Amino acid sequence: MNAPKPIPFTPEGPQPLLREIVPSGAYPVVALGPLRAAVESVQGMTQAPVAIPAASALAVASLAVQGFANVETLGGPRPVSLYALTIARSGERKSACDAPLMAALRDHEREQSRAQREALQSWENAHALWTAERKRILSGGKGKGKDKQAATQADLAALGPEPQRPPLADRTVTEPTFEGLTRLFVEGQPSLALFSDEGGQFLGGHAMSSDNRQKTLAAFNDLWQGNPIRRTRSGDGHGTLYCKRLAIHLMVQPGVARAFMADPLAADTGFLPRFLICEPPSTIGTRMQASARRDDMALAGFSGRLRAILETPMPMEPETRELEPRTLQLSPDARVLLVQFSDATEAAQAPSGDLAHTTGAASKAAEQAARIAGVLTLWADLEAATVAEAEMMDAIELAHFYLNEASRLASAAVVSAEIDRAENLRRWLLESWPHPDVVASEVVQRGPNALRERPRAKAALAVLEAHGWLVPLEPGTAVRGKARKEAWYIVKAAGDVV
Known part of the structure; x- marks a missing residue:
């Protein structure tokens, strides 16, 4: 099995995770x-x-x-x-x-x-008169039976519809x-x-x-x-x-x-x-x-x-x-x-x-x-x-x-969702993961709940690698007693090397 080689690093250390957004185009x-x-x-x-x-x-x-x-x-x-x-x-x-x-x-x-305030005042007056007249028609009227009913209906028709507000x-x-x-x-x-x-x-x-x-x-x-x-x-x-x-x-x-x-x-x-x-x-x-x-x-x-x-x-x-x-x-x-x-x-x-x-x-x-x-x-x-x-x-x-x-x-x-998941993974690796290195299957099995699917885990690992928080180990490097095709060293500070 190959021994791990020194990890390349930048003097300034790992970079903050950024939500890069394509700039807006010029307004036409x-x-x-x-x-x-x-x-x-x-x-x-x-x-x-x-x-x-x-x-x-x-x-x-x-x-x-x-x-x-x-x-x-x-x-x-x-x-x-x-x-x-x-x-x-x-x-x-x-x-x-x-x-x-x-x-x-x-x-x-x-x-x-x-x-409208002026119109409303006029309407209130007209509506009050209409309401009073309608009550008078319904309570009064001469005659009996059908004659009275016909007279009431005629008076209501003459009164007209209720004034609209x-x-x-x-x-x-x-x-x-x-x-x-x-x-x-x-x-x-x-x-x-x-x-x-x-x-x-x-x-x-x-x-x-x-x-x-x-x-x-x-x-x-x-x-x-x-x-x-x-x-x-x-x-x-x-x-x-x-x-x-x-x-x-x-x-x-x-x-x-x-x-x-x-x-x-x-x-x-x-x-x-x-x-x-x-x-x-x-x-x-x-x-x-x-x-x-x-x-x-x-x-x-x-x-x-x-x-x-x-x-x-x-x-x-x-x-x-x-x-x-x-x-x-x-x-x-x-x-x-x-x-x-x-x-x-x-x-x-x-x-x-x-x-x-x-x-x-x-x-x-x-x-x-x-x-x-x-x-x-x-x-x-x-x-x-x-x-x-x-x-x-x-x-x-x-x-x-x-x-x-x-x-x-x-x-x-x-991009924002991917960055958020990558940030959750970074915190988990630095605060909860007990080893100096990690493989994708370990993230899927033990990592944050949002990364329990392999595509999401791989995407988050790629983001951390791009920002310098992870450095890929050579294929065949032994991690937890097994030669791994793909594994990463976890960078915790500027100048951190194996």
Whole structure:
């Protein structure tokens, strides 16, 4: 048997285990079309990563136009509602990016709230009179039997239907429960948005608790798909909400995002793949005031366009307030581009393909492109009938960026899990394992529970070897009285050799 030879080492000793993440690609800001100028203005003022104001602009535009039209996709008409998840740590100026793009929306909500208070006062007076008259009709009346019944029915018909309460003016929520959101759809606007620059409050709130998470995810999936929301409550009975629309933009810190993305329910239900996800590289440390710039005309143009759309009545059935959106068709050239993009992403989902690890997001990429194209088209022209080739080309570039981000972050999650297992093995080897060397079978038989499968054990051993915590012994080296084809020496400190 061969005697063990000296172990090579680096003077600095074993290296910390690192979660290496492929850097994010450059955001295709040119593809934002009519939203580009405002996004670049906000980025110039804040010097934040451009992906942050870009996601805000797309989400705000989606809220503005989603009540007016659906868009043709390869799977049929779908809402133009967008769900976005932007990951950035504290100090990245998420709120500063959001505020100027939301300013016209906030002003509109305040104005509508004041108008609603006046309308509510009028309704309360009219409703009180209607209620009193109805009671008088039901308690009074002349005649007997059928004559009285006929007279009462005639008086009720003349009284007319109960005056409708004016709808609530709010268009946005920040931390809704499922019940609260559905109630707002009943009592308020048929087109809403969940916007939060502290999205962790929602992801960690009551709606996403263990008891409520599944129904919340299911409801949001239905809204994204354009399906009716069915609710059953004690007291209210059963009801169905048709043709409601919801846009979402959650800004969250990395730790919150990691936990959410690691939740099997969020992925398995298809909730997470419906999001346009990005985690742009930080600009902290480079945001010098001398380099700041702003374009007030661009922001004014964005705010003016947003206000004009918000003040345009949405197509809806007057009594039920159910939306009646038209379908925005794809031009022939736009359809060709979308088919090509869909086929390319489908091929990449094959077992050996680049997107095999993120089929959820990849399978929805073509629909995301169609939705983005619909938003860009309607923002430019609310009366547009078709999506043109140029808008589809831009939308595909944006959808491709977000798909790459989903792929990159999914790969990072896999790497993170492997690093975590390797760290558990490192601690076990240094703190619990009594020998100076180890073989894979010993890890499988006696190591941490998460490594009791040989592929995982081998992967963790490889990570520790790459970081200098293990050094391979020559094949045939005797370990515990047997010649081993593969074994490792455990390095515990700098300069450690056999």
